[in-house]
Amino acid sequence: MTKPILITGTGVVSAIGLDKNETLDALLNNRSGVGPLVYLKTDHKEFPVGEVKLSDAEMRKRLNINDNAITTRTALMGMIALDEALKDAKLTSDMLPKIGFISGTTVGGMDMSEQYYLDYIGESTHKEYIAVHDCGSCSEMTANHFGKFAFITTLSTACSSAANAIILGANMIRCGEADIVVVGGSECITKFHLNGFNALMILDTKPCRPFDATRAGLNLGEGAAYLVLETEESAKRRGVKAQAILSGYGNACDAFHQTASSPDGEGAYRAMKEALQLADIQPDKVDYINAHGTGTPNNDVSESQAMIRLFGKNVPPMSSTKPFTGHTTSASGSIEAVFCILALQHGFLPVNLNFSQPMEDGIVPVHQSVKKELKHILCNAFGFGGNDSSLLLSKPEL
């Protein structure tokens, strides 16, 4: 790759923490944030979920936002994570007019639309939420809380949205379109997709068990994470250090089915391979893979096949962190990228919680805490429609 892309700031919120410190503590101590439903109003109390442990009102308070303001949960979580990322990278609002913002989401303002849909088509109450239904409005609401960014756009490739936002940001930097781009994604749990996933019969009523023989589906989660991507020159000029390097990335399409992955994991294989090729790194240099690992029977077989095809008998240590957070859908790509950066910084392998029995011909994931120096980590995010992406995150050379 021509010039290195530095990650000079990160921010994350999910079921295991409202910032990076809480997140790291939960990851190191194998503390899951998945549990019974508290905040989402739904009849489906049978499904465990990974909710962010704040109500919308509590989030507004934390962000100093007026209680009458029009907000969506996705935007609020986005603001919490973006606030941490900007501060982490020492970016202030006067600098934003030269910085891009790229976010990934699919539900956008659906949390409000599903509450007020009958008002929208009947009475004219709550009509002020109509204009914030779409994905783009959600990104703008998040960004505008901090100032005026130079440009804003929104990726919507389902569960790989945030990963693709990271890829776009990297391409923008390599093209010289900006020195700094803030990238990531945000997504709250909605009744809409909880019911959609339920209708597809891919939700487990028990805590999810990725790569386990007894796995029976995913648990939904929510959250947001943003990464500050920056050129080496800009970081040097500003006196900020790289937490990690985005040394490679790949995007490919499985082109198999709208809601299922191919048995041979073609899209996943291509995405991971492309990420390694871009970084010019051999497969044996990969120290850890943060798998997409949703816990559905289909995903984990397909992803395992892709890993076996790429790494042969020597698949690196691998785990899914979905049992910690639930599947944070569109935000998972950036949330798990931050987990990987924490793993690089603190030298540990995140554990695949809830694992007990290997799948037939499957790979055994990391299921006990391991402290280990790591250099290169692959982080996978796959979406409906076969939108598969993979990021290669590396430890900065000191």
Place this chain on the structure above:
Amino acid sequence: MTNKEIYVLSAKQVSIQQPLCEDWMTQPIVYQEPFVRSIDPSFKDYVSPIEARRMGKILKRALATSKEAVKASGLDTVDAIITGTGYGCIENTEFFLDKLSKEGEQLLSPTYFMQSTHNTISSLVAIQTKNHGYNATYAHKGISFDSALQDAWMQFRLGKISSALIGGHDEMTETFYNILKKGGVMGHDDEMCGEAAVSVVLGDKSDNALCKLMNFKMLHQPTMDVLKEVAAGFQADFVLTGISGNHKNDEAYLKECKEMFGDSKLLRYKHLFGESFTASGIGVYVAAQCLKAGYVPRHLFVNDKDFTDKKPGNILIFNRSNGTNYSLTLLEA
């Protein structure tokens, strides 16, 4: 970075004008209604009737314009499929939301949900054409198509791709139009709301190309100083605006055009194709077809006194999406 030239090889549309052709250049259909749905072609050449039954209109139109655009490009396959859609598969989203709201959370069928996400469009085109290449979807209001174009434009410059299928797709139902009008999103003043399905193929070979893609820029809430600075790299014979009958936006639009482009001749297209979140894709299609045809139809001129039958050398598509998001796309004959 490569300095390879990027060409618009083909551009196809299904809209409220005659589908999959350029009849609007000589015989535009004129509407008086505030909301018009697209004129659909027969879909039987693009999708089997069994599959078509499960698909929303947006998907069928996307298949038709994509397949026609790839065919017309002369390419067998493309390196990337990138779609922009402001609202995604709104018909299926509405079905699912309606059932959820009226009938509750039991007994929901997954069919509508499965084809409700924004990326269903790009994925479907990839599945149907067995394309494992780069695949992405943008959903950002009035710059959704523009974001897709920008993605491809950058990957061309980085040498990652040498061809791409760019789509701009939005559908609109009666119910959804009424909701958006209520929310102040659509249906301002004299604005006509339409639907847009447009597919454009970009490539690095000039054979039979419609025109060349010279420059592209996207901005968010820029100051006038920034706009003027950027405009320096985008001067053109004609500026294709997105004025739509939304008085407040149109007024600011024309004022900014004057400051940025002086006396360049202003054109418009939304009076024929209507407003939608991916209308700017239609703008790129219109400009590309004018450059290929070697003339600009008289009915596109904002001021009739500007009319000229001079062959256009270049056209700038200037998208000012409610004054928040801007894009500039410069095409050359």
